[in-house]
Amino acid sequence: MSAVTAELAVVLTFSVLTALAAIFLRDVLNAIIAFAAFSFGIAVAWLLLAAPDVALTEAAVGAGITTVLFLVTIAKTVRPSGERLFEPIEWRSVAVVVVLAGTLLTTVRSLPAVGSPTSPVATSRITEYYLENAYPETGVENVVTAVLAAYRGFDTLGEATVVIAAGLAVLLVLRQEAYV
Amino acid sequence: MIDLLATHYNYLVYVALVGIGLYGVTASSNLVTKIIGLNVFQVGIFLFFVTSGYIQGGSPPVVHGHGAETFVSPLPHVLILTAIVVGVSLTAVALALVVRIYNAYGTLDEEAIREVQLND
Numbered sequence: 001m002s003a004v005t006a007e008l009a010v011v012l013t014f015s016v017l018t019a020l021a022a023i024f025l026r027d028v029l030n031a032i033i034a035f036a037a038f039s040f041g042i043a044v045a046w047l048l049l050a051a052p053d054v055a056l057t058e059a060a061v062g063a064g065i066t067t068v069l070f071l072v073t074i075a076k077t078v079r080p081s082g083e084r085l086f087e088p089i090e091w092r093s094v095a096v097v098v099v100l101a102g103t104l105l106t107t108v109r110s111l112p113a114v115g116s117p118t119s120p121v122a123t124s125r126i127t128e129y130y131l132e133n134a135y136p137e138t139g140v141e142n143v144v145t146a147v148l149a150a151y152r153g154f155d156t157l158g159e160a161t162v163v164i165a166a167g168l169a170v171l172l173v174l175r176q177e178a179y180v
Numbered sequence: 181m182i183d184l185l186a187t188h189y190n191y192l193v194y195v196a197l198v199g200i201g202l203y204g205v206t207a208s209s210n211l212v213t214k215i216i217g218l219n220v221f222q223v224g225i226f227l228f229f230v231t232s233g234y235i236q237g238g239s240p241p242v243v244h245g246h247g248a249e250t251f252v253s254p255l256p257h258v259l260i261l262t263a264i265v266v267g268v269s270l271t272a273v274a275l276a277l278v279v280r281i282y283n284a285y286g287t288l289d290e291e292a293i294r295e296v297q298l299n300d
Contacts, residue, residue, distance in 0.1 A: 004187070004189040008189070008190070012189065012190065012193040012227075015193070015197070015223075016196050016197065016200070019196075019197055019201075019220045019223075020200055022213075022216050022220065023200055023204040023207075023213065023216065023217055023220065028210060028212050028213065031212075031213055031216055032212075032216070035216050035219065035220075038220070038223075039223075042223055042226075045227070046230060049190075049230050049231065049234045049252070050235075050238050050239060050240045050241075050252040051230050051234075051240065051252070051257045051260075052240050053240075053261060054230060054257050054260050054261060054264070057261055057264050057265070058264060061264050062264065062268075066219065066268055066271055069268075069272055069275050070212065070215075070216070070275065072275075073278055073279060074212065076279050076282070077212075077278065077282040077288055078282070087207075087208065089207075090203075090206075092207075093202075093206040093207035094203065094207075096202065096206055097199045097200075097202050097203045097206075098199075100198065100199060100202055101195050101198070101199040104194075104195045105192075105195055108184070108188050108191045108192060108195065109184065109188070111188060111191050111232075113187035113188060114187060114188060114189065114231055114234065114236075115234050115235055115236030115237075115238075116236070117235050117250070119232065121232045121233045121253050121255070121256065122233070122235050122253055124253070126255060127233075127253040127255060130241075130254055130255065131241065131243065131251050131254070134243065134254075135243050141242055141243055142241070142242045143241040143242070143243060143251070143254040144241055144254045144257045144258055144261070147254055147255065147258045148258050148261060148262075152258060155262060156262065159262045159265055159266060162265075162266050162269050163269050166269030166270070166272055166273050167269075167272075169273045169276070170273055170276040173273070173276040173277055173279075173280050174276050174279060174280065
């Protein structure tokens with residue numbers, strides 16, 4: 001029996017198609033809409049992969065905030081458009097992509113099957129430790145939250161630092177603009 | 181090959197997304213499309229991580245003090261949550277730079293920007 005369910009296969013195929021559309025559509029507004037659809041499809045895939053926390057973040061941040069950032073950017077700049085709907089294929093880039101994808105594909109066969117209960121991550125001591133001890137030690141039922149906020153709290157502090165640094169960088173870069 | 185499709189489909193999609201992302205970054209001459217490519221590439225890596233922690237029939241890692249069920253591994257989820265937030269910060273800075281580049285050169289086309297630089 002296969003671990004890749006029909007729903008997951010449909011959602012992932014949808015994501016690949018929307019990703020292709022986002023890259024090949026000539027009009028940037030169309031590309032941004034395709035990218036938002038892509039993020040939404042991936043958020044559903046996270047849900048099917050039993051990762052509701054990641055799904056919520058992806059839907060809010062990937063499909064939400066990132067799309068708004070892109071839309072604000074094209075509102076402040078230009079929207080190239082022409083008669084063509086799609087960009088022509090750039091064969092030199094295709095060659096580079098084929099090399100990278102070919103290299104990665106040779107490793108796929110060695111990976112454990114999707115959803116295998118004997119995969120190294122699933123049987124790892126760290127995974128077992130968190131699942132067994134997160135609730136007794138932190139009192140948080142959601143292990144993802146327990147790891148994020150308690151065990152790896154300094155990591156999350158680093159993440160907050162990155163967000164502040166990014167916010168400062170955006171303000172500095174746009175300093176001379178009227179809207180800052 | 182059909183067998184590989186059925187058991188490793190997520191990993192094939194991860195390779196496809198990384199490839200599409202790299203194509204977007206290298207082939208597109210529009211700077212905004214390049215950043216979209218960067219995001220697609222990143223999501224490909226996320227898919228690899230989240231799939232690696234997935235167990236068929238596993239529940240989301242929300243325990244209720246009694247452990248008889250199978251749970252998926254929480255650790256890749258945590259790493260990817262951090263990576264998503266860092267990714268959006270990166271996108272925000274990149275798009276701010278794009279707005280500045282547009283104000284300085286009046287175009288978002290890579291070739292046109294290079295021409296303006298050569299003429300200066």
